[in-house]
Structures are given as structure tokens and as C-alpha cells.
Amino acid sequence: MNPDQAAQAAQLPRRIIKETQKLLSEPAPGISASPSEENLRYFNVMILGPQQSPYEGGVFKLELFLPEDYPMAPPKVRFLTKIYHPNIDKLGRICLDILKDKWSPALQIRTVLLSIQALLSAPNPDDPLAEHVAKHWKENEKEAIATARQWTAMHAQG
Amino acid sequence: MSDDSEEFRSGSEDEEMSDYGASDADMDVEDDDDDYGFAGAEEVSTVPKVPYKVLPKEDLNKQREKALREVMDVLGIDEDTAMRVLRKYKWDSSRVQEEWFSKYDQVRESLGLVDEPGPSGRAACEAEERCFICFDSFPVRDMRSAACRHYFCKDCWRGYITQALSSGPACLDLRCPSTECKQKACVPCALVMELASGEEQSKYSTYMVRSFVEDNSSMCWCTGKNCENAIQCLVDRGPDEAMDVICSCSATFCFNCKEEAHRPVSCKTVKTWLTKNSAESENMNWILANTKPCPKCSRPIEKNQGCMHMTCSQCRFEFCWLCQGDWKEHGERTGGFYACNRFETAKKKGEYDDESRRRENAKASLERYMHYFERFDAHSKAREKARLDASKVSKDWLEQLADITKTPTSQLKFINEAWNQIVECRRMLKWTYAYGYYAFEDADRNSEVARHKGFFEFLQGDAERSLERLHEAAEKDLGAHVTKARNQADGGFDADAFQTFRKNLIGLTDVTAGFFDKLVKQLEKGFSSMEADYAGQVDDGAGPSGVNEGGEQAAGAAGGPAATGTTGHKGRRSKKARGVDEDVVLLGEQGFWTCNKCTYNNQDLTARRCEVCNEARAGPGGGAGNRR
Numbered sequence: 001m002n003p004d005q006a007a008q009a010a011q012l013p014r015r016i017i018k019e020t021q022k023l024l025s026e027p028a029p030g031i032s033a034s035p036s037e038e039n040l041r042y043f044n045v046m047i048l049g050p051q052q053s054p055y056e057g058g059v060f061k062l063e064l065f066l067p068e069d070y071p072m073a074p075p076k077v078r079f080l081t082k083i084y085h086p087n088i089d090k091l092g093r094i095c096l097d098i099l100k101d102k103w104s105p106a107l108q109i110r111t112v113l114l115s116i117q118a119l120l121s122a123p124n125p126d127d128p129l130a131e132h133v134a135k136h137w138k139e140n141e142k143e144a145i146a147t148a149r150q151w152t153a154m155h156a157q158g
Numbered sequence: 159m160s161d162d163s164e165e166f167r168s169g170s171e172d173e174e175m176s177d178y179g180a181s182d183a184d185m186d187v188e189d190d191d192d193d194y195g196f197a198g199a200e201e202v203s204t205v206p207k208v209p210y211k212v213l214p215k216e217d218l219n220k221q222r223e224k225a226l227r228e229v230m231d232v233l234g235i236d237e238d239t240a241m242r243v244l245r246k247y248k249w250d251s252s253r254v255q256e257e258w259f260s261k262y263d264q265v266r267e268s269l270g271l272v273d274e275p276g277p278s279g280r281a282a283c284e285a286e287e288r289c290f291i292c293f294d295s296f297p298v299r300d301m302r303s304a305a306c307r308h309y310f311c312k313d314c315w316r317g318y319i320t321q322a323l324s325s326g327p328a329c330l331d332l333r334c335p336s337t338e339c340k341q342k343a344c345v346p347c348a349l350v351m352e353l354a355s356g357e358e359q360s361k362y363s364t365y366m367v368r369s370f371v372e373d374n375s376s377m378c379w380c381t382g383k384n385c386e387n388a389i390q391c392l393v394d395r396g397p398d399e400a401m402d403v404i405c406s407c408s409a410t411f412c413f414n415c416k417e418e419a420h421r422p423v424s425c426k427t428v429k430t431w432l433t434k435n436s437a438e439s440e441n442m443n444w445i446l447a448n449t450k451p452c453p454k455c456s457r458p459i460e461k462n463q464g465c466m467h468m469t470c471s472q473c474r475f476e477f478c479w480l481c482q483g484d485w486k487e488h489g490e491r492t493g494g495f496y497a498c499n500r501f502e503t504a505k506k507k508g509e510y511d512d513e514s515r516r517r518e519n520a521k522a523s524l525e526r527y528m529h530y531f532e533r534f535d536a537h538s539k540a541r542e543k544a545r546l547d548a549s550k551v552s553k554d555w556l557e558q559l560a561d562i563t564k565t566p567t568s569q570l571k572f573i574n575e576a577w578n579q580i581v582e583c584r585r586m587l588k589w590t591y592a593y594g595y596y597a598f599e600d601a602d603r604n605s606e607v608a609r610h611k612g613f614f615e616f617l618q619g620d621a622e623r624s625l626e627r628l629h630e631a632a633e634k635d636l637g638a639h640v641t642k643a644r645n646q647a648d649g650g651f652d653a654d655a656f657q658t659f660r661k662n663l664i665g666l667t668d669v670t671a672g673f674f675d676k677l678v679k680q681l682e683k684g685f686s687s688m689e690a691d692y693a694g695q696v697d698d699g700a701g702p703s704g705v706n707e708g709g710e711q712a713a714g715a716a717g718g719p720a721a722t723g724t725t726g727h728k729g730r731r732s733k734k735a736r737g738v739d740e741d742v743v744l745l746g747e748q749g750f751w752t753c754n755k756c757t758y759n760n761q762d763l764t765a766r767r768c769e770v771c772n773e774a775r776a777g778p779g780g781g782a783g784n785r786r
Contacts, residue, residue, distance in 0.1 A: 015291065015293045018293045069317070071291055104336070104337060105317070107337055
């Protein structure tokens, strides 16, 4: 930790420091999250596409930001890698209840990221953020999954 | 206004009139009983008890406490729990009792009510434990939990509560933040109050009071400006059933949709109508109907005058309005400046048909809409004006008048009543235009709908004319009396003229109320039963062919002589029952027959066609009988 980071860390709530340490020392399988050097509230996240999902084999980049009132308010999370998914729109915004009204301060960065990983395994076209993707999913799931696979190969590999 | 007397009489015959507006009991006419020929007036009961109650703040709190107390006593629970279960069942205490006793466990589970497993013994415990929100450790006695015993430090609780309070009334159902908490235990009110700041506490209390109105299906807030009253509905309402209420602050609105009061029109019609009025789509419709795009730059162009030679004001392109071709190819050889042979030929071939038909349709529909909207809007504005006038009259003029006429203001109540009637009728009238716009869309294609429309417009017209007379009397005649009396200072007051004015105004108020009652009742009942109603009446005298004939009769009544529409049901029935032949006699007595199409009263009783519009005369002596 350089001196600049140390100064920042001194102002961080203990909870964030502890969460960060744990994320680095015991990362969840298929997930990596590390704070940015300039801002310790900003995390660079990578999630591996879950097995048996159309995202398998892809590496998805996300950004995660802890707002001032975290953990009373939920973290802000967004996909940076393009992804074809009914609950994720083209700007990478995620439709997930725990990121909104179902947030509880007892949840953590780790639980949030695990939930997002689970969302990749189980898309929910009935509560869509990306209307046309969801429509595609409901009308022709096979074709939609093929498109998702295509996008994974195109955007999330290499 | 030669038929005034006729309508006065008919107004008194209508036994069901005036459910609203002028209350006959309050009219309080002391001098004579048979005044203005209103023999029936006394029979009309007092204003019906309104099906709702206005609750000022204090009463509201009392009601709320009463509701809480009742549930606490019957269920044997504390106030906090009573609040929760009442909120869940929308403050319907009988439902609360039913559910509580039949599904005790389910109800408690859904509310996050958890039994505390005995005393925790933590109050004095010095040992430290970790808070799972901030990850710091605290002495156990300084930590708090809901009944589920998931402990967090006070600071984290505070943050959690602050966050919840800032997100609205949902904070009343705050649950344990722990992800481990399977029961989702509710956070007790006492804990919120212990940790919240003063400001937050009062916010929380406000939410609790508001819940009594906002979560309660039989309550709503008054929509009046700065009014803190609540309205309690005292009857069972069907879902989406409109109910007009008048708050003590004089705001009037619909209990169901919170829009301005709109009886007899349904909430749904009101909503569609208002959306339509505010929607841009009508502008688009206008552009579509009245403009064509410039063939070069596509800007919409309205042709408001002149010949077919157009020059776009934007790109200066010159073209022919009809065929939209370059003007260079036009002139004498294509038919001159006001026609276009190219267009005519193309039209014959059908090339322009679709577009021009669409244009025609759009234009027709827009005109129809404008017709209704203009009237809706005019009555709306007239009502606003009448409201202002009414308050001016009751504030300034009444006292002056009382001085001049040397009568107590209570005796001048009839003026207030007339004005209230005007305001109320303007409101009803304006909504009937919204009704008319939607109810008779098929009038051009469906003769039955057209008949209904005719009848509706007849009732509406009666009501409208009567209201205009009343409004005029209340505005001009009253004004004249006041000015005259003022000028003559004392002694010169013409008591007789004032008496006449009073009789006249009370009469008009009553007649208007009668007309509006009839209109409102008919709209609420709908027109589908209209045929049946009339058929029944005809059956009495005219035998089995009644149904068909009923239709004709209904149409006859719709456009028919004023007497038919304005007499009470009883009168009409007996007249119909006498049969067709006697109608001829009746017509003779009346001295005219009314055209079904243009409603002109023809004096020539032998004429077979209307003097004005040349429509064949319906009914006896006319062509209607032969039409079938």
C-alpha cells in the first residue's frame, strides 16, 4: 500500500476496509474484485461466466462503487463488458432486487457479486430491464441463448 | 320564454327531483303554501344523508384511536402490533378479527411478529460482540435487536432507520436487517423511537397517522388546497365506483379517482377524457387533417386561403396544392388556378384516395372532438366564474340586500341556493359532454345509438336551457335589483318586484334541479333499457307490436314536443296509455307539432313535412306509420 492509499484508507469506514481485505484474501470462486488505486471505494470486478450458461467461457468486467452512505445504501454496480441478458441493459445496468429496494446493510460486496453471478445462470425475462432481449428470451429461448453465446464469444473473450 | 309556466308545472310533478342542490326543506318560505305552484315541493324529503363524513384533524385522531383501541381490546395485543395488523388489512377491523382468529400463525408470520424467547439477560452484559453491519465490536449491552435477537450496534441501527425513514411510509414495516433473519422480524416502534432523532420521530408518527387514511379503503384526504380534513366513506362502494364528496372547505371531488366531482360520468370516462384533452395527439390530428407536407422539404403547410399555387415559406418551392407537383407544370392547361386536372385524373384512377380519405376521417373526428371539447371547456369556465360570483354574492350582496329589504339574511338563502345550483349544474353539464363524446361514437353507423344520442341531447338541451335561464336570472335580475335598491336609498325599495323575483328564482332553481336530476339518472341508468321502458308504456295501450313501436315512440319523445319530455313519468305514461288516436287530439290542444330532426315547433298541424328542414313528419298524421 502506497502512502496515498494509506491516507485514503484512514478515512474509510472499518467495514469497507475489512470487506476489501477479505475479498482480496479469500476471493469467491469465479469472482475477483480489487479496489482502484485512486479511489478505494471504486472496485474493478471480473466475473467468469458460470458453467452451463450461455456466458460460459466469458470473462465479464464490471465496476462497483460504494457510495458515501454505504452500507446503509446499496453499492452501485454496472457491467462494462457487453452482454446479452434480459436483466442487463445495453449500458450495463443491472436489474436486481438487492441492488434496490431489497438491499440490507447486512449484505456485502461479496454477496452482491455472488447474486450477479447467479443472475447470469438464471436470467429472469419476466422482470426485464432490456425489453427486446426479454421478449426474444420469452418467444424463442433457444435462439436468444444462441445470441447470448455469440455475444459472449464476441465481447467477453480474448 | 313562453313555456316557462309549462315547465314550472312539470317540475313540480317530478317527484324524484332534487337529490342534490336546492333543498326544499331549507327553502323556508314563510308566507304562502301554494307559492309558485309548487304543490309537490313539500313532499320532497330533506337533503339525503350524505354517504360520507368530513373528519377534521381532531376527529380523525379520535377515530384512529378508537379503531386501535377496539382491536387491542378484542385481540389482546399491544398498540404496535395492532397498528401492524390494522395496516395489513387496510384498517378493516372486522376483517382483522376474522383473519387473526382463523389464521393466527400466518398473520403473525406475514407481519414479522416473533415471540421473544424469554429475557436475554444482555442488559448488563459487559462482553463484546461484533456488529455485522460495521464489523466493529461493542459491549453487548450497547447493542439492539428486534425480537429475533439479531444484534447490531446503535449507530448502525440509527443509520438503518434514517435510511428507511427517508424512503417513505414503507418505513412503518421495517424489518430486521440481518440476512440470516428467516422470520424477517419487524423492528418494534419503540426501537425506532429510541434511536431516531426528534425530527425523525415526528416523521414516523406522521406516517402512522397518515396510514389511517392512506391505507384505509374507506378514507381519503381532501384534495382541497391546504385542507387537512379527511373524508370517510360510510357506505360500501363497488370497485371504481365514483362518489362525489364536498368537504367542509368547499372542495368538491370524486372519492374514487380524486378528480373534480363528475357525477354522473364514470371515473374511467373522466380519465380518458382528461388524458385526451392534455394529449398532443389532438394537435397531431389537426396537422394531419389540415396540412400537407411540402413536397420538397416536408414541413407541414396549412392552406388557409387563396389558389392552389403554393409557395413553401421555408424552402420557396412552388407547387400545386392538389397534386403536389411542381407548379411549373401547371397553369391554364391543367385547369387554371383553382383546379388541377392532373389531380382529378389521378383521383379517378384511385391514386389519391387513401390519403385523402384518411385526411377526411381525421378532420371529421377532430371536428367531433372540438364540438364536445368547446362545450366542456365553456361550461368549465362558466362554472369557475359562477363560483367566484357566488362567493361574491354571498359575501357582499346578501348583507346589503338584507339591509335594503329589511329581511334577515336567513330569508335570502334562496339566492345562495340558486347560485349553488348553478355551480353544481355547470359542473354536471360539463361532464355530460365528456360522456357524450364517448357514449355515442357509433351514432353514424348504428340507428339505435343514434336514437339514444337524440334522447340524450334532448335531456341535455332541456337541462342546459333551464340552467341558462337560472343563471341569467341570478346574475342579471339580482344585479338589477341590487343596483336599483342602492340608487333609491331607503324607502324606495320595490317589495313587490322583489317578491316576484324571489318566486321566479326559487322556481327556476327547482326546475333546473329537476331537469338535471332526470339527466343524471338517465346517464347513470344508461340508455340500453330506454327502448324497453318505452315499449312497456306503449304495450299498455297499443298491443303486441309494442316493441318496435316503442322504438319509434322513444325517438318521438326524444325530439318531441317539450311537454312529453318535461312532464313527470306519470304524466307521460297516462298520455301514452291513451293510445295513438288521442295523441292527435293532444297535438291539437298543444297547437303545434315538433319536428324530430330539427325540433322546430310547426304551427301547421296538417303539414306532412317540417317547415324548416323539410323532414317528413313522424308520428300521427306524418309518415312514420307508413315507414315500417
